[in-house]
Structure formats: structure tokens, C-alpha cells
Amino acid sequence: xxxxxxxxxxxxxxxxxxxxxxxxxxxxxxxxxxxxxxxxxxxxxxxxxxxxxxxxxxxxxxxxxxxxxxxxxxxxxxxxxxxxxxxx
Amino acid sequence: xxxxxxxxxxxxxxxxxxxxxxxxxxxxxxxxxxxxxxxxxxxxxxxxxxxxxxxxxxxxxxxxxxxxxxxxxxxxxxxxxxxxxxxxxxxxxxxxxxxxxxxxxxxxxxxxxxxxxxxxxxxxxxxxxxxxxxxxxxxxxxxxxxxxxxxxxxx
Amino acid sequence: xxxxxxxxxxxxxxxxxxxxxxxxxxxxxxxxxxxxxxxxxxxxxxxxxxxxxxxxxxxxxxxxxxxxxxxxxxxxxxxxxxxxxxxxxxxxxxxxxxxxxxxxxxxxxxxxxxxxxxxxxxxxxxxxxxxxxxxxxxxxxxxxxxxxxxxxxxxxxxxxxxxxxxxxxxxxxx
Amino acid sequence: xxxxxxxxxxxxxxxxxxxxxxxxxxxxxxxxxxxxxxxxxxxxxxxxxxxxxxxxxxxxxxxxxxxxxxxxxxxxxxxxxxxxxxxxxxxxxxxxxxxxxxxxxxxxxxxxxxxxxxxxxxxxxxxxxxxxxxxxxxxxxxxxxxxxxxxxxxxxxxxxxxxxxxxxxxxxxxxxxxxxxxxxxxxxxxxxxxxxxxxxxxxxxxxxxxxxxxxxxxxxxxxxxxxxx
Amino acid sequence: xxxxxxxxxxxxxxxxxxxxxxxxxxxxxxxxxxxxxxxxxxxxxxxxxxxxxxxxxxxxxxxxxxxxxxxxxxxxxxxx
Amino acid sequence: xxxxxxxxxxxxxxxxxxxxxxxxxxxxxxxxxxxxxxxxxxxxxxxxxxxxxxxxxxxxxxxxxxxxxxxxxxxxxxxxxxxxxxxxxxxxxxxxxxxx
Numbered sequence: 001x002x003x004x005x006x007x008x009x010x011x012x013x014x015x016x017x018x019x020x021x022x023x024x025x026x027x028x029x030x031x032x033x034x035x036x037x038x039x040x041x042x043x044x045x046x047x048x049x050x051x052x053x054x055x056x057x058x059x060x061x062x063x064x065x066x067x068x069x070x071x072x073x074x075x076x077x078x079x080x081x082x083x084x085x086x087x088x
Numbered sequence: 089x090x091x092x093x094x095x096x097x098x099x100x101x102x103x104x105x106x107x108x109x110x111x112x113x114x115x116x117x118x119x120x121x122x123x124x125x126x127x128x129x130x131x132x133x134x135x136x137x138x139x140x141x142x143x144x145x146x147x148x149x150x151x152x153x154x155x156x157x158x159x160x161x162x163x164x165x166x167x168x169x170x171x172x173x174x175x176x177x178x179x180x181x182x183x184x185x186x187x188x189x190x191x192x193x194x195x196x197x198x199x200x201x202x203x204x205x206x207x208x209x210x211x212x213x214x215x216x217x218x219x220x221x222x223x224x225x226x227x228x229x230x231x232x233x234x235x236x237x238x239x240x241x242x243x
Numbered sequence: 244x245x246x247x248x249x250x251x252x253x254x255x256x257x258x259x260x261x262x263x264x265x266x267x268x269x270x271x272x273x274x275x276x277x278x279x280x281x282x283x284x285x286x287x288x289x290x291x292x293x294x295x296x297x298x299x300x301x302x303x304x305x306x307x308x309x310x311x312x313x314x315x316x317x318x319x320x321x322x323x324x325x326x327x328x329x330x331x332x333x334x335x336x337x338x339x340x341x342x343x344x345x346x347x348x349x350x351x352x353x354x355x356x357x358x359x360x361x362x363x364x365x366x367x368x369x370x371x372x373x374x375x376x377x378x379x380x381x382x383x384x385x386x387x388x389x390x391x392x393x394x395x396x397x398x399x400x401x402x403x404x405x406x407x408x409x410x411x412x413x414x415x416x417x
Numbered sequence: 418x419x420x421x422x423x424x425x426x427x428x429x430x431x432x433x434x435x436x437x438x439x440x441x442x443x444x445x446x447x448x449x450x451x452x453x454x455x456x457x458x459x460x461x462x463x464x465x466x467x468x469x470x471x472x473x474x475x476x477x478x479x480x481x482x483x484x485x486x487x488x489x490x491x492x493x494x495x496x497x498x499x500x501x502x503x504x505x506x507x508x509x510x511x512x513x514x515x516x517x518x519x520x521x522x523x524x525x526x527x528x529x530x531x532x533x534x535x536x537x538x539x540x541x542x543x544x545x546x547x548x549x550x551x552x553x554x555x556x557x558x559x560x561x562x563x564x565x566x567x568x569x570x571x572x573x574x575x576x577x578x579x580x581x582x583x584x585x586x587x588x589x590x591x592x593x594x595x596x597x598x599x600x601x602x603x604x605x606x607x608x609x610x611x612x613x614x615x616x617x618x619x620x621x622x623x624x625x626x627x628x629x630x631x632x633x634x635x636x637x638x639x640x641x642x643x644x645x646x
Numbered sequence: 647x648x649x650x651x652x653x654x655x656x657x658x659x660x661x662x663x664x665x666x667x668x669x670x671x672x673x674x675x676x677x678x679x680x681x682x683x684x685x686x687x688x689x690x691x692x693x694x695x696x697x698x699x700x701x702x703x704x705x706x707x708x709x710x711x712x713x714x715x716x717x718x719x720x721x722x723x724x725x726x
Numbered sequence: 727x728x729x730x731x732x733x734x735x736x737x738x739x740x741x742x743x744x745x746x747x748x749x750x751x752x753x754x755x756x757x758x759x760x761x762x763x764x765x766x767x768x769x770x771x772x773x774x775x776x777x778x779x780x781x782x783x784x785x786x787x788x789x790x791x792x793x794x795x796x797x798x799x800x801x802x803x804x805x806x807x808x809x810x811x812x813x814x815x816x817x818x819x820x821x822x823x824x825x826x
Contacts, residue, residue, distance in 0.1 A: 035672070062791065149468060184716040265525075268529070291531075337751060
């Protein structure tokens with residue numbers, strides 16, 4: 001499987017976005033900052049997993065992107081609900 | 089050993105995760121961090137087990153649309169890791185329940201304090217003097233439990 | 244706190260709606276129209292609808308009509324245009340070195356009544372230019388606005404943020 | 418002092434692993450049980466996903482034991498956490514957006530979970546993954562409105578027991594047929610079709626429902642435990 | 647391809663260290679979900695779609711749920 | 727067809743990179759959620775569209791993934807914003823507004 005120049009640029013840009021989000025995850029002053037960064041990273045990974053399916057030319061990998069996309073939402077909601085407990 | 093060899097990268101990830109997990113278990117004193125360390129160690133071990141039969145260029149062990157690939161990945165370690173991950177959830181749930189129980193019983197999750205209180209309870213139940221702890225009270229920092237000092241001064 | 248599952252009843256049409264949504268999702272997932280797939284999907288959807296039907300009052304409030312699909316399509320077109328506009332605006336703000344933002348929390352009122360409609364409106368607001376819906380209580384939506392012009396009140400904010408979406412959503416939802 | 422020794426231990430471990438590194442022949446393993454399975458699994462079990470073949474047909478008893486471990490963990494977790502005091506305060510409701518979103522997502526997640534379970538012999542996925550999705554689907558409304566009873570706990574236990582009994586019953590049927598415990602039954606069918614692989618999809622359905630109800634019960638127990646402050 | 651895997655591994659290992667270093671346990675939990683994200687990607691690279699899906703379901707969804715509930719019950723959601 | 731798909735991939739990746747940059751540059755949580763949600767949602771939708779153009783037979787499952795993303799992303803953003811507001815984080819304001 002070869003990669004064309006445009007696809008190479010796309011992969012590089014995805015990695016750049018991933019790196020920025022990861023930096024925000026490490027730096028973020030408050031916990032919600034880090035949760036937002038983790039959520040963004042999970043969405044980027046969902047797109048990236050679909051891209052891996054295209055790279056391997058095999059549609060079975062799309063199921064993983066689907067499961068990841070739905071369950072990362074559940075995890076984010078759980079963390080956000082735990083943050084909300086701070087209201088007293 | 090080429091740094092951009094894919095085998096090197098994957099094995100480094102597995103060993104790195106295991107090392108970080110062991111480090112978390114050994115160094116930290118907080119029960120929650122120890123549980124995090126256990127999860128990381130387990131993840132690294134799973135990755136290492138899966139990589140033991142990894143071969144670059146193999147395809148997934150699933151037949152799609154009837155065409156059989158030339159070389160397929162080994163399904164046995166995949167099934168083992170599948171089992172291991174699911175059992176890991178059971179371990180995690182049990183560990184978290186026990187952590188909640190420890191918090192209720194002792195009011196803290198710091199393992200040094202928990203250990204100290206446990207020793208006190210045991211010695212009180214046996215009706216003997218507090219045995220000399222393996223860790224000196226000075227090491228505990230700002231949380232010396234009062235009864236230790238009382239026992240020392242009283243005896 | 245409103246609990247829609249106790250205050251509203253479910254009519255047969257909504258059971259049918261939930262069933263068809265589930266079946267559509269199944270067929271899209273399996274990606275084939277072989278009779279085994281469709282039969283299994285129909286069975287699974289039927290079980291879900293029958294077992295958990297009373298929980299689906301959330302799907303109430305849809306106006307069934309022949310024109311509804313067209314209105315949904317119009318809404319989607321409008322929504323995607325706004326989404327793309329939002330992204331270019333955001334990219335402009337982020338890439339400008341001076342970071343021209345003036346954030347403010349504003350409250351806007353909505354006239355939509357069904358939970359589904361309010362939900363859709365809140366989601367649309369989140370994805371459109373410079374606005375993020377933080378919370379919904381009753382008919383008030385709390386919105387975080389990246390660039391709030393000086394001296395806006397609730398009426399102006401509602402007009403600027405929600406009016407066009409409300410007009411589109413009102414055609415197929417209560 | 419303890420930290421220092423721990424760091425020293427880690428350093429030694431790292432050096433040891435680095436030494437092992439030099440001697441591993443990366444990517445060329447001599448394990449070939451998997452290749453043998455890959456060669457015969459399609460004819461022997463009729464499942465397109467060989468991992469499913471290994472999990473349910475070649476290592477079926479291991480899967481049964483794994484379910485037992487998960488059941489024991491869930492049961493002990495429930496026992497350790499204990500019952501909830503009647504007057505303990507509950508968490509407040511989530512906002513409107515999460516409540517509506519959870520209700521809206523609930524049937525869709527159920528459909529996705531059942532799809533993953535029932536296509537376990539054709540595509541990646543199966544009982545464990547689908548069961549986790551089912552458990553999350555049931556838990557999401559509970560996260561939005563703490564304290565509601567979405568489904569009776571006794572029904573959950575009953576469904577879980579029935580699923581486990583189904584798994585063992587299919588295994589026993591093979592024994593009545595004169596074969597070994599948990600041998601796949603029924604017609605193999607055409608490779609890659611939905612109705613194929615004999616009894617494996619039914620086994621996976623049992624596994625999925627059992628895992629889903631166990632995890633949902635465990636999560637409900639954990640959510641019921643009162644907060645400490 | 648190798649570069650992609652290298653970047654993912656670096657992000658994963660850094661967040662694994664961050665899990666143990668963060669003072670706030672919910673932030674550590676967010677970093678933990680990033681670890682399981684990288685792990686899931688690596689399982690895809692190792693051509694194990696079943697395992698990747700299990701890791702995605704359990705690492706991203708279920709263990710986050712378990713940890714978040716337990717941290718809420720333990721009263722550890724706020725930074726010390 | 728391949729070229730168009732590749733172009734959509736690049737556009738999507740570009741939006742994702744811009745979203746990451748916004749996540750890094752914005753001053754407080756709420757503004758970061760703006761960047762992290764809008765740009766990344768459209769970016770991943772565009773990537774999925776590009777993949778659908780590259781492999782035309784995959785569109786049903788890609789449509790389902792896109793639908794879930796389009797639904798769950800704004801909900802997650804709203805919930806995090808609400809949690810941040812409840813936990814007491816004040817919105818950042820520019821100096822010219824002078825605060826309250």
C-alpha cells in the first residue's frame with residue numbers, strides 16, 4: 001500500500017493536531033482542560049482508526065472506530081459527572 | 089538496532105509501559121496510584137504477550153469476502169489477551185471495591201498510615217505491646233499517629 | 244426537574260418510529276440487504292421496542308407529515324453551512340496572532356417545547372459560529388459566546404444565535 | 418530511602434530488559450500453533466473470525482472459567498460494598514442535555530451492542546465487547562438520573578443465570594451427542610454468511626448477555642455505594 | 647507508518663508517566679484514557695482487531711466509568 | 727475520485743490541526759472547548775468523507791460513525807462546560823470589559 005503526497009500531508013497534519021492536544025493534556029492548569037484535551041484526542045483517534053482501515057484496505061477495522069467513538073463519549077461523560085460532584 | 093524499526097518501537101512501548109507500571113506500584117504510597125500502576129502493568133503485559141507472535145506483513149485473522157490472505161496473524165495470543173483484558177476488568181472492579189472498603193475502615197488511603205493502624209489493631213487484639221515497626225516513625229512525615237508516641241513514652 | 248417518562252404517554256406511532264430507527268441503524272451497520280440480516284435486525288429492533296418502549300418518550304414531539312423529510316433535509320443543509328462557516332471563523336480567530344476574542348455568558352430563550360427539539364437546538368448552537376451551549380433549564384439556554392458585541396441583551400442574543408435554527412426545527416418538531 | 422531503593426530496583430530492571438533486547442530476534446517467532454489453527458479453523462468451525470474459533474471452540478472451557486471469574490469478582494464486589502443506607506444522600510441529577518442525550522442514545526447503543534455480539538463470528542467483536550457496550554448503554558441513563566430503577570435487579574440476576582445456563586447446556590448437548598464438552602454443534606453453513614458457524618453465535622449471544630448483565634449489576638452496585646463526604 | 651507509530655508510542659508513554667505524576671486523580675484518569683487510546687491503536691497496528699476493540703470498549707469506556715464512580719465515592723475528585 | 731478523496735482528507739486534517747492549535751492558544755476552558763469541539767468535529771467528518779470517496783462501498787458504516795460523532799461531540803462539550811461551570815471556574819474576560 002503506497003501513500004500519495006496528499007495523504008502524507010494529511011497524516012502529518014493529524015499528528016500535529018494530536019501533538020498539540022497532548023501538550024494541552026500535559027500542561028492544562030485545571031482538570032476540565034485535561035478532560036477536554038483527552039476528549040479531543042479520542043475524536044482524533046476515531047478519525048485515525050478509520051484512516052487505518054483505509055490504509056489496510058480492510059473494512060473490518062471500521063467497527064473499532066465505531067466502538068471507540070461511542071464508548072469514549074461514555075468515559076468522558078463519567079469523568080465530567082465526577083467533576084460535577086465538586087459543587088458543595 | 090534501528091530506532092525506526094517497527095518491532096523496536098512496539099517492544100519498547102510494551103516494556104516501557106511495564107516499567108512505568110512497576111515504578112508506580114513500588115514508589116507511590118497512595119492506594120489509588122498503586123491501582124493505576126497495576127492497570128498500566130497489565131496493559132504492558134498484554135501488549136508484550138500479543139507482540140510475541142507479531143509478524144510485520146501478516147493480516148488480521150479474519151476472512152473477509154471469502155478471499156484468504158497469504159499470511160495471517162496468530163489467533164492464539166489474541167484470544168489469550170482478549171481473556172486477559174476482560175479478567176483485568178474483574179480485578180480492577182474488585183480492587184476498587186476493596187479500596188472503598190479500606191477508606192471506610194481506616195479513613196485514609198495512604199498505605200503507610202493503613203499499615204500502621206493495622207499493626208496497632210492486631211497488637212491490641214492480641215493484648216501485647218506494639219511491635220517495633222519496620223519503618224521508623226520519623227519517616228512518616230507530618231502524620232505521626234498519636235498512639236505511637238504515647239506507647240513509647242508510656243513503656 | 245421534569246421527568247418526561249412519567250408525565251407523557253407513548254402512542255403507537257412512536258413505537259413504530261423507534262422500530263424503524265433501530266432497523267435503519269442495523270441495516271446501515273451490517274451494510275447488506277440479505278434477508279437474514281434484515282430479519283435478524285427486525286427481530287432485534289422489535290425486542291428493543293417492546294422491552295424498553297416506555298422509556299422512549301423522548302421521541303415524542305415529532306410532527307408526522309409528508310413534508311417532514313424535506314424539512315429535515317433543509318435543516319441539515321442549513322446546519323452544515325453554519326458548521327463550515329463556524330470553522331472558518333474559528334480558524335481565523337485562532338490563526339490571528341492577537342487572538343480577537345471577547346467571551347461572555349449570555350442567556351437566550353427558546354420557544355421549542357419538546358425535549359428532542361431543545362436538545363437539537365442546543366447541539367446546533369454548540370456547533371455553530373462562536374457559541375457553546377453550557378446548560379439548559381426549562382426554556383432558557385445558557386450560552387458561552389466567544390465574541391459578544393458590547394451591550395447585548397437576551398432578546399438580541401436570541402435573534403443572533405438561535406432564531407434561524409428555531410425556524411428550521413419548528414417545521415418538524417414541536 | 419525507600420524511594421531510592423525503589424529507583425535503584427527500577428534502574429536494574431531497565432538494564433536487564435535492555436540486555437535482553439540484544440538477544441531477541443524481533444518478528445521471527447517459532448510458535449506455529451497459530452498457523453496450524455489458521456489452516457484448519459475455517460473447515461472445522463465455519464467461523465470467518467478465527468479468534469472466535471479459538472475463544473469458543475478450541476478454548477471453550479477457558480471462556481467458561483473466565484465467565485466464572487468475572488461472576489465471582491462482580492459478586493464479591495457487591496458483597497464488599499454492602500447495602501446502601503436508606504437515608505444516604507444521592508448525587509444530583511445531571512443537566513437537561515445529558516438526560517435527554519442518554520435517553521436518546523440508549524436504544525441506539527443497544528442496537529450497536531447486539532450487532533457487535535451477533536456478528537462476532539464474521540467481524541471483530543463478540544460477546545465481551547458487545548456485553549460491555551450493553552452495560553454502558555444501561556448505565557448511561559443511570560448516570561444521568563442517579564437513583565432511578567431502570568430495570569429490576571432480580572430480573573438482571575435471572576437473565577444472567579439463564580445466559581450462563583444456556584452456555585453450559587449447549588456444552589452438555591455436545592456430550593449427549595457423544596462428543597466432548599462444548600464441541601460446536603449444528604450445521605457449519607457457508608463461510609462468511611450470517612447464519613453459519615453452527616452453535617458459535619448462540620454461545621456468543623449467551624456470553625454477551627451474561628457479561629453485560631454482570632457488568633451492569635457491578636456498576637449499579639458501585640453507583641449505589643454512598644459517597645463519603 | 648513507523649513515524650506514526652513512534653509518535654503514538656511517545657504520547658502514550660508520556661501520558662503513562664503523567665498518570666502517576668498528576669496530583670488530581672481525575673486528571674490522571676483522563677491521562678489513563680489516553681494510554682488506552684494509544685494501546686488500542688497499537689493493537690490495530692499489530693493486526694489484532696478483536697483485541698483492539700476489547701481495549702477500546704474496556705479501556706476507554708468501562709474502566710473510566712469504574713474509576714470515576716470509585717473516585718466520586720472515595721471523595722478524591724478534588725486536587726489535594 | 728482518488729484525488730478528491732485525498733483533498734478532503736487534507737482539509738479534515740488541516741481543521742484538526744487548527745483545532746489542536748486553538749486548544750493550545752485559547753485562554754480558558756470554555757474557549758478551549760470551542761476550539762476542541764467545532765474544528766475537530768468538522769475535521770473528522772471531512773476525513774470520513776474523504777475515506778468514503780476513496781472506498782465507495784464503505785459508506786453505510788462511515789455514515790453511522792459520522793452520525794455518532796455529530797451527536798456525541800456537542801453533548802460531551804456541553805457536559806464538560808457544565809461541569810467546569812459547576813466546579814467554579816470563572817469565564818475568562820478581556821481587560822477592556824473591566825470585569826464585574
